[in-house]
Amino acid sequence: MSRGLTPSQTVGPFLGMGLPWPDGPFVVAEGTPGAITITGRLTDGAGDPVPDGLIETWQADPAGRFDHPDDPRGVPAGGTGFRAFGRCPTGPDGRYRIITLRPGALPSPDGGTEAPHLDVSVFARGLLDRVVTRIYFADEAAANAADPVLAGIADEDRRATLIATAAAAAAGAEGSYRFDIRLQGAGETVFFDV
Amino acid sequence: MTTHPPTDLRLPSYPRAGGGVHPPLDSPGYRSTALRAPHQPLVLIPQRLTEITGPLLGPERVTAADADLTRQHAGEPLGERIIVTGRVLDSDGRPIPDTLLEVWQANAAGRYQHKVDQHPAPLDPNFSGVGRCVTDSAGRYRFMTIKPGSYPWGNHHNAWRPAHIHFSMFGRAFTQRLVTQMYFSDDPLFPYDPIFNSIPDPAARERLISRFSIDLTEPDWALAYTWDIVLRGTGATPFEAQDGVR
Numbered sequence: 239m240s241r242g243l244t245p246s247q248t249v250g251p252f253l254g255m256g257l258p259w260p261d262g263p264f265v266v267a268e269g270t271p272g273a274i275t276i277t278g279r280l281t282d283g284a285g286d287p288v289p290d291g292l293i294e295t296w297q298a299d300p301a302g303r304f305d306h307p308d309d310p311r312g313v314p315a316g317g318t319g320f321r322a323f324g325r326c327p328t329g330p331d332g333r334y335r336i337i338t339l340r341p342g343a344l345p346s347p348d349g350g351t352e353a354p355h356l357d358v359s360v361f362a363r364g365l366l367d368r369v370v371t372r373i374y375f376a377d378e379a380a381a382n383a384a385d386p387v388l389a390g391i392a393d394e395d396r397r398a399t400l401i402a403t404a405a406a407a408a409a410g411a412e413g414s415y416r417f418d419i420r421l422q423g424a425g426e427t428v429f430f431d432v
Numbered sequence: 433m434t435t436h437p438p439t440d441l442r443l444p445s446y447p448r449a450g451g452g453v454h455p456p457l458d459s460p461g462y463r464s465t466a467l468r469a470p471h472q473p474l475v476l477i478p479q480r481l482t483e484i485t486g487p488l489l490g491p492e493r494v495t496a497a498d499a500d501l502t503r504q505h506a507g508e509p510l511g512e513r514i515i516v517t518g519r520v521l522d523s524d525g526r527p528i529p530d531t532l533l534e535v536w537q538a539n540a541a542g543r544y545q546h547k548v549d550q551h552p553a554p555l556d557p558n559f560s561g562v563g564r565c566v567t568d569s570a571g572r573y574r575f576m577t578i579k580p581g582s583y584p585w586g587n588h589h590n591a592w593r594p595a596h597i598h599f600s601m602f603g604r605a606f607t608q609r610l611v612t613q614m615y616f617s618d619d620p621l622f623p624y625d626p627i628f629n630s631i632p633d634p635a636a637r638e639r640l641i642s643r644f645s646i647d648l649t650e651p652d653w654a655l656a657y658t659w660d661i662v663l664r665g666t667g668a669t670p671f672e673a674q675d676g677v678r
Contacts, residue, residue: 241523241662244639245631246454247613248462249598252546256536256562256598259493283467290548296486296606306485308444308605323487344481347441357482357606364464366455366630368609369474387477390676396472421468431448431474432483432607 246367251290253361254327258292262325265295265338272300272339274413276373276402279332280360283422287332291362293419295324295336295373297355302342311345328362340375340413346386353381353388357432360419369429373417376403391428399427443484444666446607452633461626463587477675479607486606489532490566499565501537501577509559511540511578515656516614517648519571520601522665527571528608534600535563535575542581542595551583576654582621594621594628601661608663615641616657 249257266273276295280288298304303311305318324336336356344352356373374382382388382401391397402415419427457469477483502509520528538544538561541553545560559578567573580595596613603609615628619641622628631637639662648656 240665240667241521241525242636242639243449243453243523243664244610244612244662245636246610247598247627247630247640248464249600249611250613251548252536252544253598255544255546255560256534257600283471286467288468294609296482298482304481304485306488306604308484309481310441310443321487323489345441346480347443347478352480352482355482359606359609361611362468364462364466364468366457366459366462366465366627368611369457369470386675390477391475392676422470426470426472428472429470429474431476432479 248363248366249292249361251363253290253292253363257325257361258327259325263335263337265321265324265336268337270339273337274340274415275335275337276356276415276417277333277335277405278402278417278419280328280334280362280419281332281421285423287330288328288362288421289330289332291328291332291334291360293326293328293334293336294359294361295338295356297322297338297341297357298344300339300342302344343381348386350386351381351384353378353385355385355387358419360421362421365421369421370432371419371427371429372400373415374401375415376401387430396428399425441481443479443481444605445479446484446605446664447667449664453631453636455630456632459626459630462630475676483606486604486608487602488530488604489602490530493532494564494566498563499575501559501561501563501575503576504560505558507558509539509556509578511556511559511581513576513654514579515574515576515648515650515654516597516642516659517572517574517656518642518659518661520567520573520603520661520663521571522603522608522663524665524667526665527567528603528663529567529569529571531567531604532602533565533567533573535577535597537561537577537597538580538583540578540581542583553581553583579616582619587626592621592624594619594625599661601663603663610661610663612661613640614659617641617643
């Protein structure tokens with residue numbers, strides 16, 4: 239039987255009480271071999287920081303696997319040992335930070351290959367539903383060129399909003415990437431209906 | 433890297449919500465949407481591996497005490513003790529077991545334990561207003577808490593929020609992620625609240641309202657409210673989305 243879906247409502251201004259976890263930004267522990275840091279700012283249509291937002295990420299492991307029963311390729315024996323999920327509230331300056339491993343490329347049901355990416359949910363006061371985007375990596379140019387999602391966005395400037403760029407690496411980190419999210423207006427990030 | 437031939441990749445799909453269920457991001461009655469709702473249309477993409485999987489967060493994120501918001505401090509919080517209980521289901525009617533729920537709310541006086549909340553109502557040192565639990569094998573959840581108060585906010589002159597509890601759910605897939613608010617029946621503030629009324633379909637709006645249950649009320653202890661949460665299901669309909677096409 240089909241039941242009516244529960245509608246979405248905004249997280250409101252007090253999401254910081256209920257949603258952040260102390261270990262949320264650490265998909266892997268800092269200092270894990272191969273760990274990368276993704277940082278950026280969440281801004282509104284006036285270019286001002288959004289200080290009451292939450293960024294969540296979901297991704298494959300470095301081998302392109304998910305520890306999940308609906309992945310028809312099966313789960314590697316012993317699981318992937320990787321939480322794959324990150325969560326970070328935005329600070330007063332709109333900034334967030336996720337420490338993780340680079341995801342692997344993924345086979346696509348249509349026969350192509352998806353470039354390494356993270357799915358992102360953005361929650362905030364003033365967003366009545368989450369908005370969804372993707373983080374790709376600037377140093378995966380060949381894979382990005384063959385990615386079906388990126389290929390579906392004709393406008394080059396729009397496509398560029400989905401690409402994290404290399405940033406100065408923190409000491410000891412393998413790589414550091416910058417991914418800003420602009421909710422509205424000039425340079426507005428591409429958001430997806432999934 | 434290990435990959436398999438694409439012919440192996442038969443994935444479940446999660447049909448999208450019909451019109452009227454979720455609020456439009458641009459809802460002028462709720463002023464904070466003005467600078468935060470994207471102007472560009474959302475880009476439709478097919479669900480692939482990253483979308484049909486998702487974090488399976490469960491018991492490792494909670495302790496038994498997290499589901500009882502009345503016992504998180506040395507003393508008892510003030511207010512009307514209530515039970516909030518129900519099931520997490522998908523739209524095909526299947527219960528979703530072992531999935532994490534997170535809640536946060538104002539206290540009985542309508543004040544949040546949050547530095548941004550300046551409403552001149554008392555804080556309660558015995559109430560943090562934050563809880564978590566995991567559904568059981570039948571998709572059931574249960575919180576013991578205090579009925580939250582209504583409170584004023586700055587959206588427009590004499591704006592007051594109906595009493596509500598914030599709920600966050602993961603389900604099993606990225607497509608099922610949902611954060612929403614649960615309300616209480618017969619709240620006099622419903623007609624005036626732009627957040628509740630941002631949901632276009634009145635029937636969908638009603639699905640956010642919990643119902644009093646005398647059967648689940650604990651004698652001499654706490655009133656009970658029931659509320660079921662329905663996340664997107666894996667209907668049999670094959671998806672027809674193509675990248676970049678709406």
